[in-house]
Structure formats: structure tokens, C-alpha cells
Amino acid sequence: MNKRKEEMEQRIVLKLAYEGTSYHGFQKQEGLSTIAGTVEEQLRNLFPWKMENFIGASRTDQGVHALGNLLSFDTEGKVSGEQILRALNSYLPEDIRVMEAYSVQQDFHPRFTPHRKAYRYSICRSKVENPLRRRTAYHYTFPLDCGKISEGMELLKGEHDFRSFANPKAQSLLQGGSSVREIYRFSMEEEGDYLHFSVEGNGFLYHMIRILAGTLLELGRGRISLSQLEEILEKKDRTLAGPTAPAKGLCLMNLDYGDFQTFLL
Amino acid sequence: MNKRKEEMEQRIVLKLAYEGTSYHGFQKQEGLSTIAGTVEEQLRNLFPWKMENFIGASRTDQGVHALGNLLSFDTEGKVSGEQILRALNSYLPEDIRVMEAYSVQQDFHPRFTPHRKAYRYSICRSKVENPLRRRTAYHYTFPLDCGKISEGMELLKGEHDFRSFANPKAQSLLQGGSSVREIYRFSMEEEGDYLHFSVEGNGFLYHMIRILAGTLLELGRGRISLSQLEEILEKKDRTLAGPTAPAKGLCLMNLDYGDFQTFLL
Numbered sequence: 001m002n003k004r005k006e007e008m009e010q011r012i013v014l015k016l017a018y019e020g021t022s023y024h025g026f027q028k029q030e031g032l033s034t035i036a037g038t039v040e041e042q043l044r045n046l047f048p049w050k051m052e053n054f055i056g057a058s059r060t061d062q063g064v065h066a067l068g069n070l071l072s073f074d075t076e077g078k079v080s081g082e083q084i085l086r087a088l089n090s091y092l093p094e095d096i097r098v099m100e101a102y103s104v105q106q107d108f109h110p111r112f113t114p115h116r117k118a119y120r121y122s123i124c125r126s127k128v129e130n131p132l133r134r135r136t137a138y139h140y141t142f143p144l145d146c147g148k149i150s151e152g153m154e155l156l157k158g159e160h161d162f163r164s165f166a167n168p169k170a171q172s173l174l175q176g177g178s179s180v181r182e183i184y185r186f187s188m189e190e191e192g193d194y195l196h197f198s199v200e201g202n203g204f205l206y207h208m209i210r211i212l213a214g215t216l217l218e219l220g221r222g223r224i225s226l227s228q229l230e231e232i233l234e235k236k237d238r239t240l241a242g243p244t245a246p247a248k249g250l251c252l253m254n255l256d257y258g259d260f261q262t263f264l265l
Numbered sequence: 266m267n268k269r270k271e272e273m274e275q276r277i278v279l280k281l282a283y284e285g286t287s288y289h290g291f292q293k294q295e296g297l298s299t300i301a302g303t304v305e306e307q308l309r310n311l312f313p314w315k316m317e318n319f320i321g322a323s324r325t326d327q328g329v330h331a332l333g334n335l336l337s338f339d340t341e342g343k344v345s346g347e348q349i350l351r352a353l354n355s356y357l358p359e360d361i362r363v364m365e366a367y368s369v370q371q372d373f374h375p376r377f378t379p380h381r382k383a384y385r386y387s388i389c390r391s392k393v394e395n396p397l398r399r400r401t402a403y404h405y406t407f408p409l410d411c412g413k414i415s416e417g418m419e420l421l422k423g424e425h426d427f428r429s430f431a432n433p434k435a436q437s438l439l440q441g442g443s444s445v446r447e448i449y450r451f452s453m454e455e456e457g458d459y460l461h462f463s464v465e466g467n468g469f470l471y472h473m474i475r476i477l478a479g480t481l482l483e484l485g486r487g488r489i490s491l492s493q494l495e496e497i498l499e500k501k502d503r504t505l506a507g508p509t510a511p512a513k514g515l516c517l518m519n520l521d522y523g524d525f526q527t528f529l530l
Contacts, residue, residue, distance in 0.1 A: 017393075017396050017397070018396055019396050019397050046471070065397055067395065080484050085393070089393060094394075094399055094459060096396060097393050097394060097395075097396045098393065128282075128350075128354060128362050129362060130359060130362050131283055131284050131359060132330055132401055132516070133330070134282050134284075134359055134398075136397055201385045251397070
């Protein structure tokens with residue numbers, strides 16, 4: 001095993017953008033069409049080398065989109081990131097694109113190397129949904145108090161135990177993992193009939209952003225108050241928070257590893 | 266026939282938005298899936314009344330999108346626009362939406378009532394295409410001189426014989442129709458990696474906007490000069506203009522009938 005490990009010449013990192021609509025999420029699953037599974041399969045079709053240790057940065061759910069998820073793997077192949085990018089983009093289905101590809105040092109790890117994650121949750125507020133953007137926004141027509149939503153975001157910023165905003169079936173929670181996370185930035189942008197909730201943090205629990213979005217919509221709609229939102233956060237009880245907003249409104253925008261340049265080979 | 270005509274109680278106008286990707290264009294065609302054909306079929310499934318005289322404002326091509334095309338028809342059914350809108354949106358495929366629906370006077374005609382047409386042609390300029398917007402933009406990676414494109418748009422504005430920018434197979438041209446049209450507005454907006462060409466006029470010849478877009482890209486890329494563009498316009502010869510840009514970058518944005526309110530019943 002050790003010998004094989006040493007033979008692996010380099011670690012490749014792919015920055016992936018994808019429309020999640022047609023996939024059973026990011027993570028490879030036997031017998032199901034997934035983002036990581038599709039990319040790995042295409043790599044094995046294209047290149048003869050041994051490739052192993054495939055690791056994704058974020059295991060986005062079924063239907064969630066991304067503009068910058070990472071997938072890394074180790075290979076003995078002497079090939080540049082640019083060659084891999086061009087080859088993959090010629091053969092991958094058009095709903096998955098390799099935006100960038102690099103050779104990196106072995107100490108870079110998509111999950112364990114510290115990074116900030118930026119997500120966006122989009123809402124379409126027009127009476128009838130724009131069919132050109134139906135796959136990437138949640139159609140929600142109830143009147144919303146946007147000022148109230150911004151106040152809610154302020155309240156949620158910072159380091160908290162977000163257990164109330166996590167799917168309790170999350171493996172990490174079942175295994176006793178921490179539900180404390182820090183939200184660095186949480187803001188709302190209006191773009192015509194669309195609302196975008198932009199959130200950046202050191203990590204998010206299973207379904208956390210979708211439950212935060214669903215709860216902020218309840219707040220904007222007037223079904224809960226700011227003090228109730230505060231109480232929900234304090235009680236650490238998922239049953240008190242709002243519904244899990246649909247996957248299609250969510251997009252992983254960016255993963256920021258700080259000075260990523262220092263990892264490049 | 267006259268009797269049947271008189272029985273028709275009202276003219277209904279539907280404002281349609283659609284993603285053209287999966288359809289053989291707007292206009293109804295026997296045995297092919299089209300926008301107008303799908304809407305008409307669904308209307309006939311939903312309502313028992315006689316419906317006839319279906320007329321579309323713009324016969325958008327296969328793959329072209331719209332946010333505001335019109336389809337009108339006459340019916341003896343006593344039903345409000347709002348009822349039709351709700352019923353259709355419950356049963357139409359999600360890539361076609363009825364954005365608005367009205368009862369109008371019989372003298373309103375989607376094509377013959379004078380109106381301004383606004384289209385947008387979108388270009389994605391990033392090295393790798395954003396998969397979330399792949400259906401609605403033309404991926405074009407050559408460096409472009411945007412100032413030059415704006416100058417080209419200035420030159421094309423106004424009333425001209427646009428024969429050089431029309432597909433010569435157009436029925437109207439083969440039947441000796443005029444190829445003089447007026448462009449009221451022609452401008453370019455940059456949005457991140459995207460360029461949008463917005464054009465408004467009293468009408469456009471078959472493929473005209475796509476040929477204008479293809480030619481302006483040749484200008485921006487430096488393959489033709491402004492004086493050559495002027496010459497192309499003057500020569501009235503399709504073979505001199507640039508290629509027809511792909512359908513998917515084109516979207517019918519709006520049709521402006523002036524004081525549309527006056528036509529409402």
C-alpha cells in the first residue's frame with residue numbers, strides 16, 4: 001500500500017461548476033448518477049493512469065448547484081491541470097464544467113485545509129415564475145418584509161450552536177460531532193423579482209442553509225418574530241425552526257482557501 | 266361562418282414566457298412540439314368551448330427564448346384571463362408560463378396592431394461556460410473590443426434596408442416584401458462575464474438579430490472594420506455579413522403596444 005502511495009506523482013484539484021438538477025447530489029453513490037461519480041468515471045475513460053483518493057470539498061445535496069466546488073484526486077499520470085480541464089470539458093455532460101484545474105501539494109486537502117464557504121439561496125418573488133430561471137430559484141410569492149429578514153441575518157451572524165437549523169439525521173450529529181459553526185457574513189441582495197441570501201461561514205451543518213432560508217422566509221412573512229428567531233437558536237431544537245427550503249434555490253458559490261497559490265506545484 | 270364568428274364572445278391575449286430549448290420554435294406545426302401548439306393543446310384539454318383564430322405575435326425560432334411573446338385567440342367561453350392563467354399554469358410544462366392574460370377588444374391583433382419589439386442577445390465570455398446559464402447565452406471566448414461593437418450598433422440604428430442581415434429564404438422576402446426596418450435602440454450591457462446586446466425596433470427580418478449579433482462579434486473581434494460594416498449594410502447582400510449566431514443566445518424580452526390598457530375589455 002505504501003509503495004503504491006509513493007508512486008502517485010501528484011494531487012490534482014478540479015474546481016467544478018454544475019447544475020445539480022439531474023443528479024443525485026455530489027457524492028459518488030453506487031448505481032446513481034452523481035456529480036463526483038460522473039467526473040471520476042469520465043477521468044477513468046479518458047486517462048490510462050491509476051487515479052485514487054477522490055475527495056470532494058462539499059457534498060452538495062440532490063438538486064443543489066455549484067459554481068466552485070472542489071474535487072481532488074491523486075494520480076501517477078504526468079499531465080497538467082490544463083490538459084485535464086480541456087479533456088474533461090470535451091467529454092463531460094454540459095451540466096458539469098471544470099472551471100479550473102491545478103496540480104497541488106500533497107498537503108492540500110479540500111475538506112481539512114481550512115477554508116471559508118460561500119453559498120447563495122435564491123428566491124423568485126414574481127406572481128408567475130420566470131421559466132428561464134426555474135431550476136435555480138425557489139418560487140415564493142408571499143409578501144415579505146425584507147428589513148425584517150436583514151435583522152434576522154444580523155442575529156444569526158457570528159458563532160452559535162446551530163443545532164436548531166440542522167437536519168437531526170446528519171451523520172456528524174449522530175456521531176456526537178459539534179453543531180457550533182461561525183457565520184462571517186449573511187446578507188440579502190434584491191435583483192428585480194429575485195432575492196438572494198448570501199451566507200459565508202467556516203462550515204454548515206446538514207441542510208443548515210436551507211433551514212435558515214426557510215426560517216428567514218417565515219420571519220419575513222410575519223409568521224415568527226425576531227425574538228422567536230432568537231429563541232429558536234437558543235433552544236437547539238430542529239422542530240422549532242422553519243421548513244427546509246427546496247434544494248434548487250441553493251448554490252455553492254465559492255470556497256476560499258486563503259492563499260491558495262502557496263499550494264500550487 | 267359569419268354566424269360562428271359572431272358567437273365568439275371574446276378575444277383572449279396570453280403573455281407567454283418560455284425556455285425554447287426543448288421546442289421546435291413558437292409556431293404550431295403538425296407532429297412537432299412547439300410553444301403555441303402546446304398552449305393550444307392544453308387550452309383545448311382544459312376548456313370545453315370553441316376556440317379559434319390562434320395568432321402569435323412573434324414566430325420565434327427553434328431554441329429562441331421569450332419573456333413576453335403574445336398569443337391571442339377567440340372563444341365563446343365566459344372565462345376571465347385570470348382563470349385561464351391559473352388553469353394553464355397548473356397544467357403546462359414548467360418551461361412555458363403564462364405571465365399575464367387579458368380579455369381584449371376584437372380590434373387588437375398581436376401582429377397588426379403597431380408595436381415595438383425588444384430582443385436581447387446574450388454572450389458568455391468566460392474561458393469555461395457557466396453551466397447554470399448554458400441554455401441562454403452563446404459561449405464566445407475570442408477577445409472583443411466592446412467600444413467597437415458599440416460604434417457598430419450606432420451605425421446600425423435608424424431606418425435601413427437590412428437585406429444583408431436577413432436569411433434570404435425568408436418567406437416575406439421571397440414574396441417581394443420590404444426589407445426596410447427601423448432600429449430605435451441598440452445597446453450593449455456588461456454583466457460580469459456576460460455581454461448583452463439589447464435591440465428594439467419596429468420589426469426584424471428572419472434571423473436578422475442573430476445575423477446582426479454574429480456580425481457585431483466579427484467587428485468586435487477585429488475581423489471586419491466599421492467601414493466594412495457600413496459597406497455590408499449598403500450592399501444588401503447576405504453573403505457579406507457575419508455568421509448567424511446560435512439561437513440559444515436570443516430572447517424576446519418585450520412587445521410594447523403603447524397604451525395597451527385601451528384594448529382591455
